[in-house]
Amino acid sequence: MPDPSPASGGETPPRPSRASLRTAVVWEVLRDAIDRRVKAVGTDSLDVLDTGGGTGKFAVPLARLGHRVTVVDPSPNALFALERRAAEAGVADRVRGVQGDVHGVFDVVERGSFDAVLCHGVLEYVDDPAEGVRNAVDALRPGGAISLLAAGLGGAVLARALAGHFTEARQALSDPDGRWGAGDPVPRRFTADQLTELVAGAGAEVSAVHGVRIFADLVPGVLVDTEPGALEALLKLEEAAAELAAFHSVATQLHVLGEKHG
Incomplete structure (x- = not known):
């Protein structure tokens, strides 16, 4: 699967890139959810909120698929890059960037005004993850979809252990935030159960859980870059294992898809 930039009709999709290993599973699940919402509401253009x-x-x-997307992010530099990226893609009229964060999201957008909300790479860094998920769900219209992506505890433990840092791996297992030490750059990690509880507690029904980057961060980069067909094969392996609960406990990231109760 290439990076999440749909090719126009008749074009040959580009060869998968290393970056696609980080996005392909989430993009496929998200696009399917968006397509289902399009059919449910009977319109070709949805209102989407992307927090962070x-x-x-x-x-x-x-936006290239025709949807209206509001991006809320605390970084002015990121929003400037967003504006440039949208202009280069020819979708500047369908992408709006607003400075803010998920805790104060209703200072800049209205409650219940979106068909889908993305909350990717946010919960690891906010003060109150439960409030963040509640706000994301509250921004949805009834029947809207929430896409939640966060750092997985098991993946970090496995990575530290395979690197020979056994004490840090054990520390991550016992730390309430899943941190392996003072030098850990990620403030908080989650298990699949913790994320699904957050979504359910916010008033949404969990419809799917996927592991992301189950193998990609463990495979030597030189193998993927030099072995013919290795990248494509690894991508297919990631997609095949993503839905299997047995692999959620070792994924670098976890993706939860939910639907707001009607």
């Missing part, structure tokens, strides 16, 4: 959407990795491809 940064430079538009998902917002711009969604």
